[in-house]
Amino acid sequence: MPRPDPKHAGPSHRLERVAEAVRHAVAEILQRGEVTDPALDGQAITVPAVRMSSDLKHATVAVMPLGGKNAEATIAALRAHAKILRALVAHRVNLKFAPELRFELDRSFAAHDAIDALLRSPQVARDLRRDDEGEGER
Numbered sequence: 765m766p767r768p769d770p771k772h773a774g775p776s777h778r779l780e781r782v783a784e785a786v787r788h789a790v791a792e793i794l795q796r797g798e799v800t801d802p803a804l805d806g807q808a809i810t811v812p813a814v815r816m817s818s819d820l821k822h823a824t825v826a827v828m829p830l831g832g833k834n835a836e837a838t839i840a841a842l843r844a845h846a847k848i849l850r851a852l853v854a855h856r857v858n859l860k861f862a863p864e865l866r867f868e869l870d871r872s873f874a875a876h877d878a879i880d881a882l883l884r885s886p887q888v889a890r891d892l893r894r895d896d897e898g899e900g901e902r
Contacts, residue, residue, distance in 0.1 A: 823865050
């Protein structure tokens with residue numbers, strides 16, 4: 765039986781576990797307001813995903829302010845406090861090295877909205893009605 769190709773394999777379970785631990789740690793830090801910055805004060809920030817590099821030294825944290833308000837200012841504030849956040853994450857996640865945190869705006873919400881709009885379009889609704897009519901004939 766051939767071995768799976770490591771280049772095309774998805775993230776390992778360890779990478780996923782560490783990414784989820786980092787995600788929880790960052791979300792908790794932001795929720796508790798442990799980083800003081802005017803751009804972050806009173807701002808609800810969602811942390812939907814974290815991607816880890818294969819060596820666990822870099823974590824790309826996808827964040828989205830609630831409602832998408834002041835997104836660029838929020839990202840800039842998080843990037844400015846990345847070293848402090850890294851130290852706070854290191855206290856919560858038991859790793860040999862604390863990963864360098866890179867922050868980016870989460871674009872998945874916009875993609876979900878675009879797909880929803882597409883599914884609600886009249887052309888797709890028309891095609892779905894045709895499929896439903898065809899199933900009744902079987």
